Amino acid sequence: MAVVTAQKPSEELITIGKTSTQSDAITLRIARSNPAEGQETTYAEFKVPVKKWTTVLEAILYVKQNLDHAVAVRYSCRQASCGSCGMKINGKPALACYTKVSEIKSNVITVEPMNNFPIIRDLAVDFKQLTSNHKKIKPFIINEESEVTPESKEFIQTPKDLEKFLQFSYCIKCGLCNSACPTMATDTSFIGPQGLAQAYRYVADNRDKGKEERLKIVDNSHGIWRCHFAGSCSHVCPKGVDPAMAIQLLRGYMLGFQK
Amino acid sequence: MTERLSNREGIKGMANPTRYGIERVAYWLQRLTGLGLLAYLIGHIIETSTIVHGKIAWDKMLEFTQTIQGHLFLTLVIGMCVFHTANGIRVMLGHGGIGVGKPGQPEYPYKASSLNYKQRLCIWVSIGLAALAMMYGASVLFGV
Numbered sequence: 385m386a387v388v389t390a391q392k393p394s395e396e397l398i399t400i401g402k403t404s405t406q407s408d409a410i411t412l413r414i415a416r417s418n419p420a421e422g423q424e425t426t427y428a429e430f431k432v433p434v435k436k437w438t439t440v441l442e443a444i445l446y447v448k449q450n451l452d453h454a455v456a457v458r459y460s461c462r463q464a465s466c467g468s469c470g471m472k473i474n475g476k477p478a479l480a481c482y483t484k485v486s487e488i489k490s491n492v493i494t495v496e497p498m499n500n501f502p503i504i505r506d507l508a509v510d511f512k513q514l515t516s517n518h519k520k521i522k523p524f525i526i527n528e529e530s531e532v533t534p535e536s537k538e539f540i541q542t543p544k545d546l547e548k549f550l551q552f553s554y555c556i557k558c559g560l561c562n563s564a565c566p567t568m569a570t571d572t573s574f575i576g577p578q579g580l581a582q583a584y585r586y587v588a589d590n591r592d593k594g595k596e597e598r599l600k601i602v603d604n605s606h607g608i609w610r611c612h613f614a615g616s617c618s619h620v621c622p623k624g625v626d627p628a629m630a631i632q633l634l635r636g637y638m639l640g641f642q643k
Numbered sequence: 644m645t646e647r648l649s650n651r652e653g654i655k656g657m658a659n660p661t662r663y664g665i666e667r668v669a670y671w672l673q674r675l676t677g678l679g680l681l682a683y684l685i686g687h688i689i690e691t692s693t694i695v696h697g698k699i700a701w702d703k704m705l706e707f708t709q710t711i712q713g714h715l716f717l718t719l720v721i722g723m724c725v726f727h728t729a730n731g732i733r734v735m736l737g738h739g740g741i742g743v744g745k746p747g748q749p750e751y752p753y754k755a756s757s758l759n760y761k762q763r764l765c766i767w768v769s770i771g772l773a774a775l776a777m778m779y780g781a782s783v784l785f786g787v
Contacts, residue, residue, distance in 0.1 A: 499656060500652060550746070550748065566670065568651075570651070572649065612734070613738060616663035619663045619755065623749065623753065624749025624753030624755070626744075626746075628755065629757035632738060632739075632743045633740040633743065636739045641740050
């Protein structure tokens with residue numbers, strides 16, 4: 385793989401109110417590729433000034449603003465809410481906006497597109513499969529009484545009922561779990577930890593009446609039975625959703641061990 | 644080409660035990676020992692089937708199992724068998740939703756309940772049991 389190096393003159397490493405020393409700068413290696421045009425992956429290296437609170441996303445945006453405008457990266461909220469900036473940071477899937485450069489404890493940071501997602505360009509990946517698998521499990525309450533009419537009443541749900549699924553509803557669909565999953569690495573039709581965890585989120589919701597429908601969707605050879613509880617999905621989840629637990633609880637429910 | 648476009652990690656990524664903690668190491672070991680035991684089963688069928696070629700062929704095969712390499716291989720099989728069984732019980736219970744924790748409000752720094760100390764302890768116990776069984780097996784086989 386080719387390496388392209390870009391560096392601004394040292395005077396460019398000046399941050400507001402202070403001249404940055406070499407120890408305040410990192411080498412950011414960005415994977416550059418455009419598979420649609422048959423372009424192989426190359427790594428472009430950039431010297432980026434950082435402070436202790438600088439996030440990897442800010443470092444990438446520094447490159448975009450000052451060194452190479454053509455770097456392709458998807459981002460939006462910059463606060464781990466939108467799930468757009470998932471990427472591999474030094475080999476591990478993480479949100480770039482949620483990972484501080486100082487946490488990494490290395491002066492060289494390599495950012496690559498997430499695995500198990502087709503690359504659009506550079507760090508931007510295609511979420512088509514994730515969203516289609518998410519839709520497939522019917523991520524909504526199925527209940528004939530959910531239509532609001534003048535006669536309709538509130539669904540009564542106790543805090544205990546809420547606790548059964550609340551954790552799993554924090555999923556921001558960033559795709560980090562699917563990227564870390566060893567089954568996703570080889571099975572192109574696997575629903576993935578994101579979809580399976582969301583299936584459990586609705587199965588565990590006592591307002592939902594669509595359990596049978598949903599269980600039929602996950603009960604196939606590329607569904608829940610392909611999970612081998614490696615736990616990597618929960619290891620990388622930035623929101624504490626714990627997809628591995630959701631999947632095991634769903635499987636326990638299907639096997640009759642869980643209510 | 645399609646594989647490159649899909650950016651899947653493939654078998655190389657699946658078989659990489661680093662990056663995601665001891666649980667991924669256990670997953671990798673479970674697969675590896677499973678394949679090892681499958682290879683042993685096939686080898687064992689081939690070994691016992693030599694009896695159809697007569698006593699000489701059978702004795703020759705038995706001699707092979709009495710060599711240092713044969714003993715080392717059997718010691719490894721003992722370890723694989725014990726780890727695969729012990730860790731397999733942990734995984735099977737986990738698949739039933741047993742020992743994976745209960746859903747609750749996640750709080751920063753978001754430690755996953757399913758990757759709890761019980762699971763980790765079981766993995767280390769499986770590794771420890773396999774090591775002990777290998778030591779005992781080796782002491783019997785090598786007559787120490």
